[in-house]
Amino acid sequence: MTTPLLRRDGRTRKMLNRLGFGSFLLPLTLFMLLVFCLPLIGVIRTSICDGDCSLVAYSDFATGKLFHRALTNTLSIGFITGLVSVTCGYFVAYHLSRMTARRRRLFLVLVMLPFWTSILVKSFAFTVILGTDGIINNALQAVTGTDIVIPMIFNRAGVIIGMAHWLIPFAVFPILSSLLSQDKALRDAAEIMGARPWDIFWKVTFPLSLPGVIAGGLMSSVIGMGSFVTPALLGGRRDMMMANLVDFYVREALDWRMASAIAVILVLIALLILSLAAWLRQRQERGAVA
């Protein structure tokens, strides 16, 4: 037995092992390249080349009134629902963070149930609850004895309510995890120093939970901006978002190039916000080290 042979044996073994990992990763990688990356590249291509090649779809987008409205709708609805979701999510996350682990497990079901409920069930439920002949308006009429009707559906309010309902759980989880990671000794220290609960919250708990708040806010905004079902079912004609515009151009205008261009712009917006989130987190981490 010579050493070189042994070494070669070890090397081949190492190589085989590495190839082994490759074979574990290969099927999914190939699948995703073929059924995810290639189609996405196809979208970019279609947005530029559909028959002939030009940037006409993008210049139309930049100048068109319809596109302008869809863009402002997408950004403002995304921003508002992000804000609403984080605010509501904070209350829930704070409440959950002050429980024993056993109790929290029970209460988490209250967040998980809406999280896992089909968005279609929710949309259907909201049309029944918020409609002109819906539960709220009927109850209001019965109580006040008037035929007052609050328009809460097929308008901006409907979109925001439906979307916040969908996105609050997305905000709860990051906020909850940043609240749970806080050292309780900090709050105890503040209390010993004579701080009142309200001061402890605003000067210790809240600032320390900001990374979670920002992560939750950006996450729910990004998801909200890409949403399609809620504005289609609960919004009015004026609340069309970019996702609905994509659907419109595929299904009704049969203009694949325009649909693709809008999709590309939507992805760019999402990427922009996600990289903002990554940058903020990095800065936060560097700040924590320093």
Place this chain on the structure above:
Amino acid sequence: MSTNPSSSGTPMRFLTRNLSLPVLVTWLIYVFLLVPSLVVIPISFGTSNELVFPPQDWGLDLYRRALDPAEGWLSAAGRSTMLGILATAIALLMGVPAAYGLSRSRFPGQKALTFMLMSPIFAPTIVVALALYLYFATLGMTGTMVALAMSHAVVITPFILVTTLSGLKHLDRNIENAAMVMGATRLQIFFHVVLPALKGSVLTGGLFAFLLSFDEVIVSWFIARSDQPTLPVKMYSSIQWEISPVLSAISTFLVAITVVGSVVAAFTSSAETDGI
């Protein structure tokens, strides 16, 4: 001395005085979160043809209609179930080994590969739907079960990756090393050591992947044939065009599934949240 009771008493009073409003708001948010899932249940036991809450008469008419083959809900549900099983099978077959490969090796470009495999989570669903629609249209496969199953697999595989990776994190590497010292090959280790130990997270991952696929509407809305809709697609067009009371029976069925899913989710995810 007397400082102790007074100092613990003052914060207590502050707590009740200052935090009662936030707690009230929190409970209102819980109600807001739960009501849409629950309100469909009583409506589904009404008999009238109009949506009334609470129902005037009680009965099972809506369930009878939902189960009537002529209405098409049953076949849509069957289609969604089959699709869910197919897509979950594809996702598990590729996702679980891939997660193992990612967690147990280091190679250049690994971060980029991980990002690529996870990216369907971050990409707006409408973009994924459009991309797959154009892709399968060029291939002449739109509306086929194969196209639907592959599309769903794209959407749900990242979730299989996440659950399997978190399961692998808790696995003791020494057991694998021991197997390797005993001469087991990578494949043997994977099938005889890793997979049995991962059973739990693979099962929950598979369950959630199935639920996600069963619930998926946007991709299916683009890919499925309009005369052969999946359950969510049929619901979507039904809510869009005429809000039928039958929807409340379908919704109640879906909420029942969700209750199971969310209880499982709460009990599996709490381990991670508590660990932080």
